[in-house]
C-alpha cells in the first residue's frame with residue numbers, strides 16, 4: 303500500500319469560483335490566473351474546471367505551451383512578458399499576448415520579425431514598484447509601441463499593492479487614471495482582492511479584464527478579515543492523510559522533537575502520515591486546526607518531516623486508518639479552510655497550495 307496521503311483537486315469548485323469572479327464583474331472578461339502550475343493544483347488538472355474563462359494568464363513560457371497543448375485556442379497572457387528577445391518567437395508561434403513593463407522589451411519587439419502583430423499589455427507601476435513603467439515614462443512607452451508594425455493592440459494594465467488591506471486601491475487607481483485617461487485600449491487592474499472588494503461598486507475598477515487568481519483556488523484574499531464562506535467560494539484542493547499510529551500520553555508526557563508539547567492529563571494522540579516533506583508548513587504550532595474523521599481538533603507538538611501529531615480527545619473512536627483532513631474537504635460535509643491552517647502557521651493560503659510536494663499523489667475528485 304502506498305503511504306496514505308493524497309491531494310484531491312475539485313474541478314466543480316474551480317468552476318464555481320471562476321463563476322463567482324465573473325459575478326463580481328459581469329461586464330468584464332476574465333483571465334483565469336494559472337501561474338505556478340495553477341497555484342499548485344496542476345494546469346492539466348485545473349483546466350477542465352476553468353474552461354469558462356476568457357483567457358489564461360501565467361508567466362512561464364513552458365506553462366503557456368502546456369495550456370496550448372490542452373487545446374486552448376483563446377487568449378493567453380504572459381504576466382511578466384518576455385525575458386529575452388527569442389521569447390517573442392514563441393509568442394508569435396503560439397499567439398501569446400504579453401506584458402511590456404520595461405524599455406528593453408519594446409526594443410526586442412521593434413527588432414522582431416512576425417507575420418501577425420502582437421497583443422500587448424502595457425504595464426504601469428502604480429506604486430507596487432516591482433514591474434511597470436513609471437507614470438512619467440508611461441506615455442512615451444505607449445507612443446513607441448503604437449508606432450511599431452509588430453504591435454496590433456495595446457491594453458493598459460496595473461497591479462495593486464494593497465487591494466487586500468486597509469490602504470486599498472484609491473491612490474493606485476488615481477495614479478492609473480491620471481496616466482491613462484486619454485489613451486485608448488482595454489484596461490486590466492483587478493486581482494482577486496480588488497475583484498471581490500472593489501469591482502462590484504465601480505466600472506472604472508472592473509475595466510475590461512479582471513485577473514483573479516487565489517479566489518479561483520478557494521482561498522480568501524483578505525483572510526482573516528473575511529473567510530471563503532463570506533466570499534461564497536469553495537475549496538478546490540484537499541490535502542488528506544490517515545492516522546498510522548496512536549499513543550497514550552500520561553500526565554507530563556511529551557510528544558515529538560524538542561518535547562514542545564506536554565500533556566496535563568492522560569490523553570490520546572494520533573500520528574498522521576503527513577509532514578513538512580509533503581508541503582505541510584513546519585512552523586504550524588500546537589493548536590493549528592485539523593480534522594480527524596471530519597471532527598475538528600488540533601495539532602500538538604512539532605511538525606516533523608514525515609509526520610504530525612494530533613490531539614484525539616474530541617475523537618475517541620479514532621484509530622490507525624482514520625481519515626485526517628489537513629485542509630479542504632473532509633467526510634460528511636466537513637471542511638477546513640486552507641486559510642485557517644495558513645494563518646495559524648503565519649503564512650497565506652497561496653504558499654500552502656503552491657508548496658504541496660511532488661511526492662504527494664494528486665487525483666481529481
Ligand SMILES: *Cc1c(COP(=O)(O)O)cnc(C)c1O
Nearest residue numbers: 335381461493494513514515516
Ligand atoms: C498573480 C497575479 C494576479 C492574481 O493575483 P491573486 O491575488 O492570486 O488574485 C493578478 N495579476 C498579476 C499581474 C499577478 O501576477
